[in-house]
Structures are given as C-alpha cells and as structure tokens.
Amino acid sequence: MAAHFTVRAEPSRDLIRITMSGFFTPDDIQAFYDARAAEHARLTCGPNQHITLNDLKGMKVQAQDIVATFQSLLADPAYRSRKLAFVVDRTLARSQLMRALNGRTAKCFEDRVTAERWLFAHDPEVVAA
Numbered sequence: 001m002a003a004h005f006t007v008r009a010e011p012s013r014d015l016i017r018i019t020m021s022g023f024f025t026p027d028d029i030q031a032f033y034d035a036r037a038a039e040h041a042r043l044t045c046g047p048n049q050h051i052t053l054n055d056l057k058g059m060k061v062q063a064q065d066i067v068a069t070f071q072s073l074l075a076d077p078a079y080r081s082r083k084l085a086f087v088v089d090r091t092l093a094r095s096q097l098m099r100a101l102n103g104r105t106a107k108c109f110e111d112r113v114t115a116e117r118w119l120f121a122h123d124p125e126v127v128a129a
Helices: 026-040 064-075 092-101 112-120
Strands: 004-010 015-022 051-059 083-087 107-109
Touching (some): 004 026, 015 026, 051 112, 083 112
Parallel strands (some): 051 083
Antiparallel strands (some): 004 015
C-alpha cells in the first residue's frame, strides 16, 4: 500500500490536522515535510503554540530507516506542538510510533473524538510537545 497523507492547518483553532497511511519511502517523507511546512506557515498563533492531531490508523509498520527518518522529523523544534495527539490502532505501528517520539510529550488515542477532547481541554501544565 503506497503512502498517503494530508496536512491541513485550521488557523482559527491553532490546529494542524494530519492523516497518514500506507508504507512511506524517503521521497514520501520529504513530500510530507514540505506539506507540513506549508501548512504551518498558514497558522496565525505564535511559534509552538499550535496543537496537532495526527491520525495514523491507516499507517502500516514501517522499515527501520523510515522510523529513524520520522524520528528526526518529529524532533525538529520549529514544528513542536503545544499538545500532540495521535489516533492509532493497537498494532506494532503504535510501538514504532512510541520509539519515534523518543521522549516527546504526546498521547495516543483509539478515536479522533477523544483525541480532540484532550487537545482542546485547558491544561496549563502542558509543556511543548
């Protein structure tokens, strides 16, 4: 299954909404990185003040080099979210995600509604994720 993704900014909500599915190649990751940069440029909040919802339910288990590339992508401080939520199934892809996050503050959910509820809840103690 080829990679597919969408990245959409919702500036009025300080939200980046992402969906990802399939198997990614280095070229797919570069295309994702470019799309993410373009959508982040549409945000009107301050740096790192946005929240991110990433739906990975259709994501397949990735090759280790791809997981490492995602780890580098997630570590980029220019795109760090105030809160970061992932919608995932209970699969090996979830454990790969946790390795790729490498200590970042994030939460995983099994449905979008619960993830959004957490993202939009007022939480003054949340650190940049």
